[in-house]
Amino acid sequence: MFLVRWFLIINSIIPALLFFNIKRYFLRAKKKLDYKGPIIAALNHTSFLDYVCALMAFPGRRFYVLVSAKFYDFNPFLTFLVKAMGVIRVDAVSGNMDAVNKAVKLLKDGKNILIFPEGHIETEGKLLEFGQAAALMSLGSGAPIIPVYHNGKIGPGKRDKMFIGEPIFPDNYLITEETLQDQSRAMTKDLYDTIEKYRQFYLDNFYEAEGKKPRKHKHADFLYNFVKITAYPGIWTLMHPKYIYENGMARGTRLRQKGMLLVSNHSWWIDAPFMYYVFFKLAPRCIAARDVATINKMWEFFEKTMGCIMLDRSGFDWGAIRTCIDCLKDDVPLLVFPEGHMNYDDKLMPFMSGAVMLALMTGVPVAPVYMHSTYKPFRKQVYVIGELIKFDRTSQMPDNNSVNLANDLLYRKLTELRQIAIRESSPEFNRAVKAARVKMKANLERVNGQIKEAQEKKAGKEVKGDNDNA
Secondary structure (H helix, E strand, O other): OHHHHHHHHHHHHHHHHHHOOEEEEEEOOOOOOOOOOOOEEEEOOOOOOHHHHHHHHOOOOOEEEEEEHHHHOOOHHHHHHHHHHOEEEEOOOOOOOHHHHHHHHHHHOOOEEEEOOOOOOOOOOOOOOOOOHHHHHHHHHOOOEEEEEEOOOOOOOOOEEEEEEOOEOOHHHHHHOOOHHHHHHHHHHHHHHHHHHHHHHHHHHOHHHHOOOOOOOOOOOHHHHHHHHHHHHHHHHHHOEEEEEOOHHHHHHHHOOOOOEEEEOOOOOOHHHHHHHHOOOOOOEEEEEHHHHOOOHHHHHHHHHOOOEEEOOOOOOHHHHHHHHHHHHOOOOEEEOOOOOOOOOOOOOOOOOHHHHHHHHHOOOEEEEEEEEOOOOOOOEEEEEOOOEOOOOOOOOOOHHHHHHHHHHHHHHHHHHHHHHHHHOOHHHHHHHHHHHHHHHHOHHHHHHHHHHHHHHHHHHHHHHHHHHO
16 A cells, blocks of 8 residues: 555646646744644635645645545545545444544544545535534644634636635633533534635735636836836845734735725835835835925826825815825735825824725725834844735715824834834844934935925026016
């Protein structure tokens, strides 16, 4: 059996790579699984080929898979093959516990188990009710369950997207629940809810779930992509970006294909290019202050090239707001700095209400990001990325109470991300960030003076032109 199994594995590598075009997405805070012991991989069941997809999703691990007696006894040749690959026969009709006991023994021996908790193939694109076998195996062996959802798009020209989440450990259920039945029931419910959450994430964030192809936004022309691509290696080399995720679903924020509102703190002139780098696979646009952009012709050209929406801060600029709403409705990601000005202090300034107004009026989710950096070359740049925030769309013009509540929630969220950045960074790095911002704040008056001088000069030319015309 050993030789047969390796013969099958070696001869199936190339056909599997050609036929099973799998893309893995990790919905957990750390991409790499720190746990080195045996695991129970639990997948939703879309076809008979799910077993092969699961093997490719976990390279380097050999899995013993639970298979129903109907498939196991289909014909003698198939029975021989599945035995060689390591299959545990399950009699689903009689509820055979022998399979569970055998799986527990294998887990205690350091082996890995693959299970489809639904027990049957999905036919309507929805999860079926889960059996408790996975939970019983975990509780009996102490091995964690790895929840996985995949879209089941298997075959030439298709791409099976797999969403692999945080391990579910049995320890919590052994403490909080009294009987084995209660422990198994609670663990199974959490497993079902987790995989269902991943399914909803796929449906909400990927065009393929709606039978559509990813869009190419109109503003992302040749010049836009040229600037973004050429800036990528420079930012990667000079700033050494490091990503910290609030939780497992926060990692999914960077995976989203559809439009969203990106909200971040604002500490330096090139925060927007940094955010373009963080969400490199998207083509976001940014709201920029018109009075600042017009100071330097080169900077103005750069911002227009990157599709910035120029906002007149001297009054209510309905034209810019209308453009922002149209972008969000057309699934174009939009970057907003709700503080409104660059902030060199260690704490966030009060947020203006424009960002949450756009979120409430369009119903798009908000992606909160906190940037924690010294802004010095060859010193790491820390990004703390939070889970998407979804506000209920109230009306075309939300009331003040809804806006204030949403704004407070967004401010608290970025404050929490800031605390995570400080907690996850070394004390030396945090001190370097504070020192850098003190120097940046010292230059604030000089910058504001330049802006004021440019505004006065522009106003003087306009007055002179009016007098000449008169």
